Amino acid sequence: MDIEFVEENPNQELPEEFQPYVKDWFNDEFPSLSPPQQYSFELIHNNENSLICAPTGSGKTLSAFLSVLNELFRKGEEGELEDKIYAVYVSPLRALNNDIQRNLEQPLKGIKKKAEEQGLEVPEVRSAVRTGDTTDAEKASMRENPPHILITTPESLGIILSSPKFRESLRDAEYMITDEIHSLSENKRGVHLSLSMERLEHISNNELTRIGLSATQAPIKDIASYLVGFDVDEETWEKETEYETVKMAEEASKEEYESRGCKIVDVAASKEIDIETISPVRDLIYTPGGEIQEAMYDRIHNLIQDHESTIIFTNTRSATERVVNNLKNRFDEYEDNVGAHHSSMSREERLKVEEQLKMGELRVGVTSTSLELGVDIGAVDLVIQLGSPKGVARGIQRIGRSGHKIGKKAKGKMLVSDRDDAMECSVLTKCAKEDDLDRIQIPENCLDVLAQQMVGMACDHRWSIDHAFNVIRRAHCFQGLSREDFDSVMKYLGGEYEELEDQNVYRKIWIDREEGLFGRSGKMTRVIYMTNIGTIPDETGYEVVTRGNKNFVGSLDEEFLDRLTKGDIFTLGGSTYEFRYAKGMKVFVDSKPNASPTVPSWYSERLPLSYDLGRKIGEFRESIGKQLEMNASEDEVIQWIMHNYYLDEYTAEAVFNYVNEQFSYLGEVSTHQNITVEKYIDEENRQNIIFHTIYGRRVHDALARILAHILQKKFGSNIGMIIDDNGFILQTPRRPVDIKGLFEDLAKCDPEEELKEAVSKTEMMKRRFRHVAGRSLMVLRNYKGNSKTVGQQQMKGHFLLSAIRNKYSEEFPMVKETYREIMEDAMDLPHAKEVIEEIDNGEINFSVHESDIPSPFSHNLLLQGSTDVVKMEDKKERLRKLHEQVMERIQ
DSSP: OOEEEOOSOOOSSOOTTSOHHHHHHHHHHOSSOOTTHHHHHHHHHTTOOEEEEOOTTSSHHHHHHHHHHHHHHHHHHTTOOOSSOOEEEEOSOHHHHHHHHHHHHHHHHHHHHHHHHTTOOOOOOOEEEESTTOOHHHHHHHHHSOOSEEEEOHHHHHHHHTOHHHHHTTTTOOEEEESSHHHHHTSHHHHHHHHHHHHHHHHOSSOOEEEEEEOSOBOHHHHHHHHHOEEEOOOEEEEEOSSOEEEEEOOOOGGGEEEOOEEEEEOGGGSOEEEEEEOSSSOTTTSOHHHHHHHHHHHHHHHHHTSSOEEEEOSSHHHHHHHHHHHHHHOGGGSSSEEEEOTTSOHHHHHHHHHHHHTTOOSEEEESSTTSSOOOOOOOOEEEEESOOSSHHHHHHHHTTSOOSTTOOEEEEEEOOSHHHHHHHHHHHHHHHTTOOOBOOOOOOOHHHHHHHHHHHHHHSOEEHHHHHHHHTTSGGGTTOOHHHHHHHHHHHTTOSGGGGGGTOOOSEEEETTTTEEEEOSHHHHHHHHHHOOSOOOOOEEEEEETTTOOEEEEEEHHHHHHOOTTOEEEETTEEEEEEEEETTEEEEEEOTTOOOSSOTTTTTSOOOOHHHHHHHHHHHHHHHHHHHTTOOHHHHHHHHHHHSOBOHHHHHHHHHHHHHHHHHHSSOOBTTEEEEEEEEOTTSOEEEEEEOOSOHHHHHHHHHHHHHHHHHHHSSOOEEEEETTEEEEEEOSSOOOHHHHHHHHHHSOHHHHHHHHHTTSHHHHHHHHHHHHHTTSSOSEETTEEOOHHHHHHHHHHHHHHHHHHSOTTSHHHHHHHHIIIIIISOHHHHHHHHHHHHTTSSEEEEEEESSOOHHHHHHHTTTGGGTSOHHHHHHHHHHHHHHHHHHHO
16 A cells, blocks of 8 residues: 555545534534644544644644544444543653643533533543553553543553553554654654554554654655554464464565555645744854843843743753743843743653643743643744754744644744854755755664563563564564564573573573464563563763772763763863773763863753755855855845845854855865865864864764774774764874875775774763663663662673673674664764765765864864853854954955
8 A cells, every 4th residue: 555645635524424413513613624634534534544744733633533533422322332442642742641631621521512412322432641650540440441542652552562451452442643753753762662553453453543643744754654564464374372372474575565555644834934043143253252142132032022922942951041040130021931841850840831831821931852842832922942953843843832823823033143053044944944854764673672572572472483573574663674683682582692691681581483482481571571661761970080089070971971982071060071981880080171172061962963954054055155156246145145045134144254264265165065174283283184074963973983993993093083063073193194095995994894893892882782781671670679770780781791792793682783773873874874975986075175274164163162161252262263363364
């Protein structure tokens, strides 16, 4: 079956077959069908798998539910409604689940009342929420009296599917609704859910109608495929065993799978978006930092005063707190009506802020990422984004939090404070207006998630090995799973890596290879699965101590530690330190008071630039560069920028000056198809090889590590790295480096093997392995009522990794998955390979320059860590001095 768009013949009326009282309720409540409803009601009523892609505030939730409610009330009217779960709704947020239940109360009560007014007796259609917050009493009540609509999270669905009593109530499930599917599909929670959907399909007596709700996203067909998965016409038969009848099957070939088919309702562009990039001052270089801050907060204040309710998005949690404090300190009117909302706050505090925004008690909400998803936050009519959100879809999602009502437009201002941000946001706003989205990447063949879900499957009943393989490959995320990887995971779960028992890792399943069967190995297996389910790892801070005197200097989060390699310089508490090594939960450092940081403090928190947006920025630079080559005047180029992009005059001038200075200084502009390599000796006598690339931090991380590893083997010494969205720097000994030869070595190497070697002994490898070991149930977070601390988990993971490397190859499934996660999820090796290939075949050119003064595009990159050790004003002074030196050289 095909995945296809539905674009023609929208319905202006409800489906004719709807129950009269359902029609009456809807027509009393709403003047007309919203754009997604004009298609979805009919499709879902006809049991068509449907992906509804629509903006926030377009009636998307009712688009998914009304046909389901109609069917449940019809069953009730005809005496067919039993105490079973007919619809499963999954969302990534517990808060969103509670929102949905509240929002369902109105139609459930309203439709029942309409039916009674028409003289009909219909039973109550029940909904209930089952999440980690659900009490034992509530769970027991649901088991005895299941809701007709179950509202849950991916993790709770995984638990329910392996709960014998609850699983029985799912056997007549007809609908599977996945909300915010775009945010789930791009991470391991989504991979976990893709298998849970297949497990639900497997136990249901019905063919599920799958419904996905998505914000603006691309590639939309991939998300539809993720939603529906694949079907296979496998040859099956039944086999009697001592305990139960087992469904057997032949292994199906990949060619025998076909998509279940899906209709895509894409009305994301139906909501008008008003978006503009603005700068607080005309000159972002020479205006003192204090004046820029003053102008920025004045601009924010004026925008807030011109609107009813505003959300301000920052890119880090610390920036969120800073903005709230500055607004309160600068303006009396924000003392009681501005609130922060981010993931480090308690759940109670976040809910309080959401409720206050909803009720209009707060004029302003300030957040990093936690208000992006679809919790209803009321009548927000403006979103202010401080700095680049780093991706087009994310920008649209954030701006879309305004204009929540049908017919209202989304309004957003991107407020920039440096020239790189000005460039990014200028391109992003144009892409947003033109619905030109960056693509998400859906992880595939995650062996740790596979192991966890196979344990869950073994808890359900005995399985034919081949039939289980077929069911797993029905999930989009495992369609490409090789039999070799499947068998290696089964071998691990079955305890066939016997030496692991020395590390107290025991089998979770039994395997009968002669009969081709597997099942759970004992009663504790179900308990282990239930108490360790999920994909989000436990995290904590790490103590930082100096090597000599063991002085405690502060703590680092795990993601930041992932990024550190021996010799990296970072700041903590205003002082600089050199990373040496980590042991257990301690990080050992040397004090380096005069060294420049190579890793900024915000590195682990700030979102990376998307690869697609990076290339579009390269195209923008290229367009301006071509005009400069043709001697276009400043006024002509600025007018062209303002005519083609959505930005104010200050921002247009900043962008022009930035590109023009780079062009005038080096005679060229780095773009998506032209890499400028710049050699520069800094004041600490280090050779900085600056790669002016524009592919985003994840791609640059992979490229930098591969190139550094190649050089490291040649020089026999550590190579320092500075990595950013707008390029990367390799810091090498003062020895000749042949860039042409380096790129030739890059083209000849196997990028995957080179990167694996580069990361194999890093902190990232150790910590990511611990995460993978936790998901695959090698390292148990909870066992027999006791919880292991992160430190205990880390120590266990460290010993396990050493033991596996001593006894087995790097192809051990969970080591293999750790490498995959690093290279494809943390970094972006697939796109890095594309770049390497394009360099090799000449599609991407490169040029080399030696500079005693670094070029304008390198200034932010060189100074990216300096804000950790100097005041903002001092950083501005450094930028000004570099800029003055460049301008003197140009003139």
